[in-house]
Amino acid sequence: MRNPRPFDSWELAVPALPARSRLYSLAPIGVGTAFVEGLTSYVSRLAAAHSVSVGNLVGRELSDNGPGPLPLVHPSKRLQNGRSLFHGFAGASYSLNGAGDSPRLWIEVLEAKTCRRELRVLTLLPFEEILPDTKLFRKRRAWCPDCFRGWRKGGDHLYDPLLWSLRPVSFCPLHRNLFRNAALVQSRQPPAGVLHPSRALFAVPTLARSSIPGRSLGERS
């Protein structure tokens, strides 16, 4: 007597699905290296990935639909400027990459929205016990044009490393050249009414964007 062939069977148990994130679970760049991305850069890239402005991402999604209003978002300003659609976020300085309650709250909201768990390494929170939090950050953006050029040439994502936001660091450890500084560029070319990438986190995306129309921060002036 031949052995009967068993029928194929289906596994009916529901597989364990990972948690779904409301926003893209964008991976931060350079984690574990000296060129780890800064939190301000991560927020800019997250907004760009969703094709929305930083202001709308921060004001309407992270703050309005989060556990509570975020620091640096001012809902009351929506009524003061006469534009009812204003998101209430004007921008943030590099101190958002530091340590303290404000970065901690931003990270809590961002991790809840993206299901990431490592965003604190984009700030100085891992070093809060040993580093001072005052006068550690630049007021205006600084960047290495060669880094931007290299990433653009290689088809890599453009971003601002956390290192660039620190005032004591004045040159690129990779290319050995001094940073370009938004304050210097602005003093030579004061473009009235034209966006200038001087702030770490602006309401509209500023990653690698120049004040000169059609130019980017990786181009030689």
Ligand SMILES: [Zn+2]
């Ligand atoms: Zn460089």
